[in-house]
Each structure stands twice: as structure tokens, then as C-alpha cells.
Amino acid sequence: MSLSKSLPWTKSPLIINAPMGGFATAKLSTAVSQAGGVGLIGDDSNMPALADTLAEVDKALSRTDAGLLPVGVGLLLFLVRLDEALPLLEKYRPAIVWMFAAKELAHYADWAARIRAALPKSQIWIQVGSVHAAMEVAATAKPDVMCVQGSDAGGHGYEKGAGFISLLPEISDALAANGHNGISLVAAGGIVDGRSAAAAFALGAQGVVMGTRFLSARETNVHPVYQEALVAASDGGQSTRRSKLFDNLRGPNIWPGAYDGRSILMQSWADHESGVGIEEIRKRHKEALKDDDKGFNADRSGRAVMWAGTGVGLVKKVQPAAEIVEEVRSTAAARLKEVASKL
Numbered sequence: 001m002s003l004s005k006s007l008p009w010t011k012s013p014l015i016i017n018a019p020m021g022g023f024a025t026a027k028l029s030t031a032v033s034q035a036g037g038v039g040l041i042g043d044d045s046n047m048p049a050l051a052d053t054l055a056e057v058d059k060a061l062s063r064t065d066a067g068l069l070p071v072g073v074g075l076l077l078f079l080v081r082l083d084e085a086l087p088l089l090e091k092y093r094p095a096i097v098w099m100f101a102a103k104e105l106a107h108y109a110d111w112a113a114r115i116r117a118a119l120p121k122s123q124i125w126i127q128v129g130s131v132h133a134a135m136e137v138a139a140t141a142k143p144d145v146m147c148v149q150g151s152d153a154g155g156h157g158y159e160k161g162a163g164f165i166s167l168l169p170e171i172s173d174a175l176a177a178n179g180h181n182g183i184s185l186v187a188a189g190g191i192v193d194g195r196s197a198a199a200a201f202a203l204g205a206q207g208v209v210m211g212t213r214f215l216s217a218r219e220t221n222v223h224p225v226y227q228e229a230l231v232a233a234s235d236g237g238q239s240t241r242r243s244k245l246f247d248n249l250r251g252p253n254i255w256p257g258a259y260d261g262r263s264i265l266m267q268s269w270a271d272h273e274s275g276v277g278i279e280e281i282r283k284r285h286k287e288a289l290k291d292d293d294k295g296f297n298a299d300r301s302g303r304a305v306m307w308a309g310t311g312v313g314l315v316k317k318v319q320p321a322a323e324i325v326e327e328v329r330s331t332a333a334a335r336l337k338e339v340a341s342k343l
């Protein structure tokens with residue numbers, strides 16, 4: 001069965017919003033699922049906020065025949081305590097539980113076992129950024145879906161990475177060679193429109209996960225100046241960078257060592273490049289957060305992090321999430337037909 005068919009409210013080709021902690025809240029996930037995509041809720045370990053979000057989504061969306069809420073919940077394993085999240089998951093029964101950023105790969109299997117016992121009808125999705133991680137996670141946690149995250153991705157990902165164009169086929173071959181044929185793959189990292197989505201489908205992805213593109217959605221919980229900077233940015237390979245600096249601005253970096261993050265470059269980065277020490281950068285950053293614009297600035301003179309992927313130069317306007325889902329879905333399908341007809 002195709003992945004889209006196993007999620008009965010969705011349409012094919014499958015469009016998914018990334019579970020961006022603090023950004024992808026009730027309004028975004030509801031709008032994406034209502035448009036026939038997969039709405040994923042981001043969580044950054046704030047359980048009362050997650051409870052409110054799930055209650056809001058539960059009011060807005062009808063459940064599937066299996067009694068599931070037609071959205072997913074993203075969990076960052078190094079931050080969240082499963083004992084705190086599990087009662088909420090059991091209460092609201094999301095169709096998908098997404099996991100990312102475990103301190104140890106072995107943790108995924110423990111979490112998957114406990115989540116499966118509590119929510120046997122929900123799918124387990126795990127985001128990975130290397131062939132090694134994909135193979136270990138496939139063998140131990142046995143997820144229903146793996147999200148192959150390429151290094152163009154906005155926000156956090158593997159510090160040592162590859163674009164999904166090489167990562168996805170290699171993971172796909174390695175899974176097949178080891179008999180893990182039941183795991184569907186979805187792609188993430190630099191996908192912002194129907195063309196990049198078509199490329200991912202051509203590589204064998206059964207869905208595309210977009211973070212940066214959905215940061216421009218009206219329903220996303222993002223500061224308007226950050227959104228302005230996103231729409232203004234171009235040439236993403238130059239205007240964004242992966243670095244651990246971005247996790248060091250508020251205080252010592254708490255992310256597991258294998259991860260860093262991609263942000264639009266801003267004044268904190270310029271200071272770092274010109275040799276300003278981390279204590280001074282932190283002091284300036286803390287002061288900037290007190291401003292009305294919360295340290296964001298569309299001309300990149302601000303000091304706050306603005307997570308975004310290399311596809312940011314193709315994000316040109318703020319628009320409703322449903323429009324993004326419909327546009328990427330139809331353009332990807334049309335593009336695949338057009339390419340096939342030209343071969």
C-alpha cells in the first residue's frame with residue numbers, strides 16, 4: 001500500500017510540513033491536514049503547550065475511521081521525557097509519532113516499543129541523516145517511515161551530512177539489501193517547490209517534508225520580521241550556513257554532538273567570523289532579544305537565529321498553508337508527467 005493510502009485523509013503526491021518545534025502549532029498542522037497533506041506538530045518539550053495544541057487540533061479535525069487524529073506529533077528525544085509525553089499521546093492518539101535527535105541511536109527502539117504498546121494503530125516516523133543511522137534504526141526501531149534528511153535542511157540536522165539526492169537512493173538500496181522492504185521513505189532538506197518535490201519523488205520518496213517553505217505560511221507561529229527575512233533572502237548556499245554557533249547563543253549548546261543547525265546568516269555570525277568571543281556574542285545577543293523585533297532583522301543585522309534551509313531563495317511570499325500544499329502537490333505531479341513525456 002502506498003504511504004498516502006495508509007493515511008486516509010491525504011492526497012497523493014504526499015506533502016508534509018516539518019514538525020518545527022514552537023513554529024508548527026495547531027493552526028499550521030490543521031490547515032495542512034485539511035488540505036490533504038500531513039500536518040505535523042512540532043514540540044520543544046513544552047508539554048502544557050503540546051496539550052493545548054492537541055486539544056485545539058482535536059476540535060478542528062474529524063478523526064479517521066481508526067479513531068486517530070489526522071496529524072502527527074514530532075518529539076525531540078534528547079529534550080522530551082517520554083513519561084510526560086505518553087499520556088498526551090494516549091489521550092489524543094495522533095496518526096503519526098515522529099522522532100528525531102536521540103542522544104543515542106538505540107533510544108529510538110526503546111521509545112518506539114513504548115509508543116507502539118500505547119498507540120498500536122499509529123505510525124512511527126523517524127528522521128535520520130546518514131546511511132549508518134538509517135540501517136541501525138531500521139534494524140532496531142523498525143519505523144513505518146523514515147524521513148531522509150539531507151544537509152540542505154533548515155534547522156537542525158547531522159553536522160556531517162549529504163544532500164538527499166545521494167542519501168535517499170543509498171539508504172533505499174541499503175534497506176532493500178537488508179530485507180527492510182516495509183519501511184517507506186520520505187525526503188527532507190531543501191525541498192521548497194514542485195520541482196524539488198518531483199526530484200524527491202523520482203528518487204523513490206513517498207512524501208516530501210518541507211520546513212523552510214512552511215515557515216512562510218500564514219498559519220505558522222513565526223515572528224513577522226523573521227518571515228520578512230525569509231522572503232527577502234536569496235542564494236541560500238551563501239545566505240545560510242550550518243554551524244554549532246547558533247546553538248551557543250543563549251548559553252552552552254545542549255544538542256547531541258552529531259547535530260548542528262542551518263540559519264540565515266546574521267550579525268551574531270558576522271561577529272563570530274570577525275573573532276568576537278562567545279561570551280561577548282552571547283551578551284550582545286541577550287541585549288538584542290529585548291528589542292521589539294526580538295533580535296530579528298530582515299536585512300540580517302539582527303542577532304537572533306533564523307533557521308532556514310538552502311531553498312530559502314525560492315520562498316517568495318507569505319501565503320496560506322493550504323495554497324502551499326496544493327501548489328507543490330499539483331506542480332510536482334505535472335512536472336513528473338512533463339519530464340516523462342520529454343524522455
Ligand SMILES: Cc1cc2nc3c(=O)[nH]c(=O)nc-3n(C[C@H](O)[C@H](O)[C@H](O)COP(=O)(O)O)c2cc1C
Nearest residue numbers: 018020021100153154155189190210211212307309
Ligand atoms: C524552523 C525550523 C524548526 C525545526 N524544528 C524541528 C523540530 O523541532 N523537530 C524536527 O524533527 N525537525 C525540525 N526541523 C527540521 C525539519 O524536520 C526538516 O528536516 C527540515 O525543515 C527540512 O529542510 P527544509 O527546511 O529545507 O525544508 C526544523 C526545521 C526548521 C526550518
